[in-house]
Amino acid sequence: MRAILCREYGAIDKLAVADVAEPPLGAGQVLIDVHAAGINFGEMLMVLGQYQEKPPLPFTPGFEVAGIVRAVGNGVTTAKPGDRVMAALPWGGYAEAAVAAASAVFPMAPTMDFVTAAGFSIAYGTAYGAFAWRAQLKPGETVxxxxxxxxxxxxxxEVAAAMGAIVIAAAGGAEKCALTKAHGATHTVDYRREDLRERVRALTDGRGADVVFDPVGGDAFAQALRAVAWSGRMLVIGFAAGSVPQIPANHVLVKNIDIMGFQWGSYRTRRPELLTSAFARLIGWYADGRLRPVVSHQMKLAAAPEAYRLLRERKATGKIVLETRI
Ligand SMILES: NC(=O)c1ccc[n+]([C@@H]2O[C@H](COP(=O)([O-])OP(=O)(O)OC[C@H]3O[C@@H](n4cnc5c(N)ncnc54)[C@H](OP(=O)(O)O)[C@@H]3O)[C@@H](O)[C@H]2O)c1
Structure with a gap:
């Protein structure tokens, strides 16, 4: 099969399409004919050798795919050949075929196309799990x-809005802010030119946000910590800005703040039963139009290095997806 191969850590420009053997199908696994693969920031970190997991070289990157089930391993009852599915995997997604644990394979909504489905599971799974399981977000709270x-x-x-929260969306630039508004944000902050803390306090009558969702880290985390309400919760999701924030424990104490780490991937192995009900809910929200995933760039398989460049330069909005069969 054709797949992107990483032969050397750190060498994004050397990622290239190669002919490789198909992955073997084991018990409890599902073999998928992949039509599209989502691009994730963490995959770029994995290729750079900076991710928490380091697969043995050479490897095929790719945490999420959408396609059609070709075969299932022993013991799998939740999927069958011919099913249209999306799936999450530790790596191996930028390929014409991939295997995933059956617990991380989810049915696509009937109206979903492969490109949309390929970018759905990690982004929406993470958002849902962080708000529902960790922060226990309630309707009417400010996020x-x-x-x-x-x-x-x-x-x-979108997920916070679907759960009934008031959403303040912080993004860099007017266009990005407008996009978040079209997807359910009540208020926006352009944190390239506005002071995050002052703006959030003004929007919340001085109280601050009940819950902060932070995939950025760096200085943005420090500013957001000052914009969180008394007894609020901060969800540590990722460090796209490149630096891991140090947490001033005195602020945490004085404001009674809960700082919560959330790693969606760990739920695939530790709490797989939670994923099934989460995805049923997410697919329901997709079907009734509450979730409207955005794919800003749809690219061919060989364009993985270009996709990473777009992420690094902050030019993507929503997801980038590779079509694996072109
Ligand atoms: N915890 C989990 O389970 C989980 C799951 C998925 C992803 N993540 C993590 O979440 C983070 C975001 O992932 P993603 O796939 O959503 O990435 P993404 O699509 O590239 O989004 C990252 C956002 O961060 C902002 N940003 C600020 N400084 C940046 C910089 N120096 N370089 C690039 N972006 C920067 C950009 O927005 P502005 O331009 O508006 O600032 C950008 O839109 C990553 O660290 C990823 O590993 C964690």
Whole structure:
């Protein structure tokens, strides 16, 4: 099969399409004929050798795919050949075929196309899990989303709005802010030119946000910590800005703040039963129009290095998706 191969950590420009053996199908797994693969920031970190997991070289990057089930391994009862599915995997998605654990394979909505489905599971799964399982978000609460026009950020805007929250979306630039508004944000902050803390305080009668969703880290985390309400919650999602923030424990104490880490991938192995009900709910919201995923760039398989460049330059909104068969 054709797949993107990473032969050397750190060498994004050397990522190239190669002919490789199909992955073997094991018990409890599903073999998928992949039609499209989502691009994720973490995949770029994996290729750079900066991710928490380091697959043995050479490897095929790719955390999420959409396609048609070709075969299932022993013991799998939740999927069958011919099913249209989306799936999450540790790596291996930028390929014409991939295997995923059956617990991380989810049915596509009947009206969903492969490109939309390929970018759905990680962004929306992360947003849902963070708000529902960790922050236990309640209707009427105010949520501040950082990097709100990005892959996981825009999903967080839509999911928080679907859960009945008032969403303040923080993003860099007027166009990105307008996009978040079209996807459910009540208010926006252009954090390239506005002071995040002052704006959030003005929008909340001085109280601050009840919940902060932060996939950006760096200085944005420090500013958001000052914009969180007394007894609020901060969800640590990622570090797209490149630096891991240090947390001033005195602020956490004085404001009674809960700082919560959330890693969606770990739920695939530790709490798979939660994923099934989460995806049923998310697909329901997609079907009734509450979730409207954005794919700003649809590219061919060989364009993976170009996709990473767009992420680094903050030019993508919503998701970038590779079509694996062109
Ligand atoms: N915890 C989890 O389970 C989980 C799941 C998925 C993703 N993540 C993490 O979440 C982060 C975002 O992932 P994503 O796939 O949503 O990425 P993305 O689509 O590239 O979005 C990241 C956003 O961060 C902002 N940003 C600020 N500084 C940046 C910089 N120096 N370079 C690039 N972007 C910058 C950009 O928005 P502005 O231009 O508006 O600032 C951009 O839209 C990553 O760290 C990823 O590993 C975590």
């Amino acid at each position: 501040l989303v950082l990097g709100a026009a990005g892959g996981v950020g825009l999903a967080a805007v």
